Every structure is written in structure tokens, then in C-alpha cells.
Amino acid sequence: MNQNNQVRITETDKVYMLILAGGMGARIIQTTFIRSLINLRKKEKNNYPILVIDNSIIGHMVSAAMSGQNVYGVQIPESPNQWPHDPGVIPIEDGFEHGIYLDSWRAQNQFFNRDENIIPKLIKNNIDRVYSIEYGFSLTKLITQHRYKNDPNSFICNLYSKSMATPLDYDGGFPLLKINQQHPEVSKIINGCNKPIVLVHLGVDRNPHELMSGINYRTHKVWSLKQWGDLATKLKNKYSFVQVYANEYNPEIPNIQSIRVDNLNPVLQILQSPKCRMFLSIDNYLPHLAATLFPSIKRRGVVLWGSVSPYVWGWKHNINIWNKNSCDQNDLGCWRPNMFDQDRNGKLWVCPSYSCMKSITTEQVINNMKKLEEIISKDKSKQTNTVML
Numbered sequence: 001m002n003q004n005n006q007v008r009i010t011e012t013d014k015v016y017m018l019i020l021a022g023g024m025g026a027r028i029i030q031t032t033f034i035r036s037l038i039n040l041r042k043k044e045k046n047n048y049p050i051l052v053i054d055n056s057i058i059g060h061m062v063s064a065a066m067s068g069q070n071v072y073g074v075q076i077p078e079s080p081n082q083w084p085h086d087p088g089v090i091p092i093e094d095g096f097e098h099g100i101y102l103d104s105w106r107a108q109n110q111f112f113n114r115d116e117n118i119i120p121k122l123i124k125n126n127i128d129r130v131y132s133i134e135y136g137f138s139l140t141k142l143i144t145q146h147r148y149k150n151d152p153n154s155f156i157c158n159l160y161s162k163s164m165a166t167p168l169d170y171d172g173g174f175p176l177l178k179i180n181q182q183h184p185e186v187s188k189i190i191n192g193c194n195k196p197i198v199l200v201h202l203g204v205d206r207n208p209h210e211l212m213s214g215i216n217y218r219t220h221k222v223w224s225l226k227q228w229g230d231l232a233t234k235l236k237n238k239y240s241f242v243q244v245y246a247n248e249y250n251p252e253i254p255n256i257q258s259i260r261v262d263n264l265n266p267v268l269q270i271l272q273s274p275k276c277r278m279f280l281s282i283d284n285y286l287p288h289l290a291a292t293l294f295p296s297i298k299r300r301g302v303v304l305w306g307s308v309s310p311y312v313w314g315w316k317h318n319i320n321i322w323n324k325n326s327c328d329q330n331d332l333g334c335w336r337p338n339m340f341d342q343d344r345n346g347k348l349w350v351c352p353s354y355s356c357m358k359s360i361t362t363e364q365v366i367n368n369m370k371k372l373e374e375i376i377s378k379d380k381s382k383q384t385n386t387v388m389l
Contacts, residue, residue, distance in 0.1 A: 014046070016130075018034065033160075037168065048129070053076060056263060060075065175291055190273050197270065200228070204251065229256075271289065301372075302318065309324075
């Protein structure tokens with residue numbers, strides 16, 4: 001929140017709450033519903049605070065983006081034993097006095113009294129104004145039904161809306177985040193690049209929870225490290241490749257400068273730099289973070305898709321490479337093993353070949369980067385003409 005605002009929230013206050021859940025990219029996407037909450041607040045003729053609950057600083061970056069609109073981020077650290085990226089604030093059924101994981105919560109926001117149970121109490125007292133994505137069979141079914149439907153209704157925000165217990169309409173807009181911390185080291189890296197920057201996220205930096213999993217969904221959507229290296233080598237005289245990663249499991253790639261980040265601020269700082277020409281990634285949070293800059297800064301990218309559908313998760317302003325006809329396993333839906341990914345005998349199926357990602361060649365990516373360069377040039381031309389008018 002804005003620390004200049006002397007706002008105090010107690011358990012009896014009336015608030016709206018949006019509880020973010022899922023992976024980093026999913027939680028970035030879900031910030032689009034803040035606008036729907038603001039419209040709902042206008043419709044209901046009040047100005048109750050909107051609290052964005054998250055286990056990272058996403059909520060605070062939303063608060064920065066929505067400055068002056070009575071929207072505040074609340075950061076709740078993960079419990080060591082819970083599923084990654086779940087803030088763990090949904091109360092148990094026998095009352096709202098104790099949350100499932102709130103024993104690890106620390107009151108990090110000055111506008112709260114230091115009461116570890118204030119979040120579940122707020123949920124109880126504002127239950128009609130609390131919203132969260134329902135992760136379960138309904139959403140999985142919708143995603144599976146829509147993965148080959150290339151129309152706006154297939155986009156994940158529309159599916160999120162349908163799966164909410166009390167739906168919030170998706171307005172077709174972009175996520176809402178803004179930098180709330182500047183990183184001098186990132187500025188040094190940007191200033192040291194003498195060629196246009198291509199920001200890269202390989203999507204292979206796993207957290208300890210995922211490394212413990214017998215089946216890791218990230219394995220289903222990574223691209224060859226050798227091909228990343230070949231790509232950077234072939235284009236090293238044209239671009240400065242900068243890779244962001246989150247932990248020690250990330251590999252070093254020749255001709256790609258690496259920077260370890262502990263939150264989204266330095267990544268967004270690179271994306272919004274005039275030196276950043278484009279980004280390259282697989283299906284991870286980077287395309288969604290870049291979308292927060294639209295439409296004022298049109299930071300486009302080339303995104304590599306395998307077993308996950310860009311019709312559901314992709315942004316139309318990017319170039320989405322998806323060789324969906326390359327699957328040699330009869331389209332058994334490998335992206336997240338669940339009830340849709342079983343053979344006729346009920347055995348959980350895991351793809352042995354990952355032909356969808358292996359079919360994407362270095363030349364295919366380079367050719368699509370050339371296409372994107374043409375689009376970016378047209379963007380700049382339109383922007384120049386608009387300024388002249």
C-alpha cells in the first residue's frame with residue numbers, strides 16, 4: 001500500500017477482497033478483475049477499500065498501479081508445507097477464527113492491527129464481497145474444452161470468470177501492475193547493453209515443491225537449452241540477450257547475460273526500458289507481466305507453446321508459436337496430468353517424447369522474431385504519426 005496513507009483496517013470494517021491464487025502468471029492475470037471490482041463498487045454506491053491478497057508483492061504492485069483508488073495490497077508469506085503460490089487464507093469450515101496456514105502470517109502492512117487472525121475474520125465479515133478463482137474440476141474442464149477454440153471467449157480470464165462462485169466480468173483489458181521498487185543493479189545492466197535487449201525467461205527454474213513432485217508440469221513446456229544457446233549465438237551481434245531467473249537451479253546459457261531476481265520489479269524494469277526490443281519465453285509469467293505495459297508501451301514477444309494452449313493462456317498481441325499438429329501421442333492432453341490425462345485403463349499418462357516443444361526449431365523462432373521486428377516497426381511508426389498529429 002501507499003505508506004503515506006494512514007489507513008487502519010479492523011476486522012469489522014467493510015472491504016472488498018480479491019484473493020490471488022495459482023502460479024505467478026495466473027496471479028498476474030487475475031489482477032484484471034480489480035477493474036471489475038471497482039465497477040462493482042460504483043454500482044453498489046460505496047467506496048470500501050479493495051484488498052488484493054497475495055503471497056508475493058503482486059498486491060503491492062497493484063496498489064502502486066491503482067494509486068488513489070483505495071486499492072491496497074496485502075502480502076501473506078507461504079507456509080512451508082503448502083502448495084506453491086497459494087496464500088493459504090481460505091478458512092476452514094468450522095468457523096473463521098483460524099485460517100489453515102495463518103500461523104506463519106506476519107502483519108507486514110502498517111494499516112492492520114497486529115492480529116494474526118484478521119484476514120479470516122475479514123473474510124467472515126465481508127463474505128459477500130470476497131472473490132477468488134475456483135481451482136478445481138470446473139475450471140479444468142473449461143480449459144480442456146476451450147484449448148482448440150481460437151476465439152476471445154477461450155481466453156483464461158473469461159474461463160476464470162465462469163469458474164468463480166460469484167462471477168466477476170472480464171472487461172477485456174490487461175493486468176494491473178506497476179513498479180514499486182527500483183533496482184540500481186538492473187539499471188546498470190540496462191545501461192551496459194549497447195544493442196537492443198531481448199529479455200529471456202527459460203522457465204526452468206523450479207522451486208523445491210516442484211522438485212519433490214513425481215510429475216512436473218513444467219517439464220511439459222520447456223524448450224531445448226541447446227536451442228536457446230544456438231539462438232543467442234546466431235543473433236549475438238544483433239541483440240543483447242538478458243535472462244531473468246529466480247533460483248539456483250537455473251542454467252547458464254552462452255551469449256545470454258543472466259540476472260537473478262527475487263520479485264517482479266526488476267523484470268518489469270527491464271521490460272519497460274526503451275532499450276528492450278522484445279521478449280522471448282515459454283508459457284510462464286513473462287508474457288503476462290509484459291501485458292501490464294499495454295497499450296501505452298507495446299512490449300511484444302515471441303512465446304513458445306507446447307502442451308499448453310495459447311488460445312487459453314496467450315495474448316493476441318504476441319507471436320505465439322504452437323505446432324499443435326506435431327503431437328505424436330494422439331493428443332492425450334499432457335500439460336497437467338489429471339483426470340483428462342489417463343488411458344482407457346485409468347493409468348495416468350505422461351508423454352515420453354514432448355514432440356510439441358521439440359518440433360519448434362531455432363530457425364522457426366528466428367523467422368518469427370523477424371516478423372515481430374516488422375510489427376514493432378509499424379508500432380513505432382503509428383506512435384510517431386500520432387505524436388505529429
